[in-house]
Amino acid sequence: xxxxxxxxxxxxxxxxxxxxxxxxxxxxxxxxxxxLKASSRNFPMEVFYLRNGDxxxxxxxxxxxxxxxxxxxxxxxxxxxxxxxxxxxSKCKVSLAVPKSVKYTSVxxxxxxxxxTSYPNTVINYLADKGVKSDxxxxxxxxxxxxxxxxxxxxxxxxxxxxxxxxxxxxxVEVMLTSEAVLxxxxxxxxxxxxxxxxxxxxxxxxxxxxxxKYVLLxxxxxxxxxxxxxxxxxxxxxxxxxxxxxxxxxxxxxxxxKFWEVIDELKKVGAEGILVCPIEKMVx
Numbered sequence: 001x002x003x004x005x006x007x008x009x010x011x012x013x014x015x016x017x018x019x020x021x022x023x024x025x026x027x028x029x030x031x032x033x034x035x036l037k038a039s040s041r042n043f044p045m046e047v048f049y050l051r052n053g054d055x056x057x058x059x060x061x062x063x064x065x066x067x068x069x070x071x072x073x074x075x076x077x078x079x080x081x082x083x084x085x086x087x088x089x090s091k092c093k094v095s096l097a098v099p100k101s102v103k104y105t106s107v108x109x110x111x112x113x114x115x116x117t118s119y120p121n122t123v124i125n126y127l128a129d130k131g132v133k134s135d136x137x138x139x140x141x142x143x144x145x146x147x148x149x150x151x152x153x154x155x156x157x158x159x160x161x162x163x164x165x166x167x168x169x170x171x172x173v174e175v176m177l178t179s180e181a182v183l184x185x186x187x188x189x190x191x192x193x194x195x196x197x198x199x200x201x202x203x204x205x206x207x208x209x210x211x212x213x214k215y216v217l218l219x220x221x222x223x224x225x226x227x228x229x230x231x232x233x234x235x236x237x238x239x240x241x242x243x244x245x246x247x248x249x250x251x252x253x254x255x256x257x258x259k260f261w262e263v264i265d266e267l268k269k270v271g272a273e274g275i276l277v278c279p280i281e282k283m284v285x
Contacts, residue, residue, distance in 0.1 A: 003044040004196040007058055007067035010036070010049035014181060017089045018068040022047075024281075025203035044196055053118075055184075056081055062188030066197060072158065072179035076119050084197065085183040085204055088211070094122060096174040097165050098154045099147050104173045110134050110154065116146035117156035126176045144168040209283040213254050216264075217276040222247050224271040231266050254280070 008018040022029060029047055031038035038047045048064055056078030058064045066084070072094050074081055096115070098104055107130045116137045117123050127134055137152050144164055146152040158179075159165065159172055183204065185197065220228045225240065228251060232238045238253040251272075255263055264275060 002192050003046045004193045005046045005064040007048045007050045007055045007064040009052045014090045024207045059186040062186050065186050065189045065193045067184045069184050071182045076122050081184050083182045084185045087181040090181040092179050093159045093175045094177050095159045095172045096156050097170040097172050100169050100171050113153040115154045116143045116152035123156045206282045206284045210280040213280050215278040215280050216255050218251050218272045219274040220272050227270040
């Protein structure tokens with residue numbers, strides 16, 4: 001049986017969140033400790049655990065068909081590789097940072113400066129667009145120590161919380177790009193495996209929609225229903241059911257979690273009561 005071959009990072013936060021979304025898609029992976037390849041027992045898929053920086057070349061060569069990878073890595077090493085789905089997790093920034101003691105005014109301050117990074121193409125392209133030329137030092141590993149040991153004047157690296165920069169007496173001064181995990185596709189993927197990819201994407205989209213939504217049940221007096229319904233954007237329209245108590249109805253709907261609290265506040269103002277909020281496991285449209 002034909003199986004789609006997916007690459008994921010072999011360790012770290014992106015690995016954990018990649019495994020989690022596959023699990024939420026109902027895909028069980030039989031992987032033991034330190035395995036480099038594993039199979040799913042209930043979906044036509046093989047999982048390859050690879051170094052993040054190596055994945056673009058594996059995609060390009062057709063060794064794997066798809067990959068869950070940081071968008072920042074594709075920008076650096078695989079701009080020719082297409083993205084099938086943005087996944088919304090493992091968000092970060094790729095930024096330029098300098099020692100806290102340095103007075104920073106603009107990107108022009110990097111002219112002629114030494115910048116340590118493992119993202120040379122990203123830095124060169126960004127600075128070239130700003131008309132700035134710097135001396136790039138390629139480092140694979142902890143670039144944050146470079147200014148402290150006199151190897152560089154600044155660094156370019158991934159920034160999540162900023163705690164690593166703080167610990168190394170650095171400050172973020174330029175955000176070059178924002179990144180998240182994406183589902184990337186090999187240019188050599190076969191038509192047969194494209195069919196499997198479509199099924200996987202359908203599952204992923206259902207999971208992602210559910211993660212962004214909450215199922216809401218509430219009670220409302222019938223004379224306030226029009227005001228309540230005007231606040232509720234359901235998937236098609238809210239469901240309204242009569243309660244045993246005359247003059248009251250139960251309203252069921254789905255709310256986007258980003259606007260959830262604002263809508264709840266407005267519902268309470270117009271008379272909604274007994275508001276229950278439930279997580280959604282999957283959301284199939």
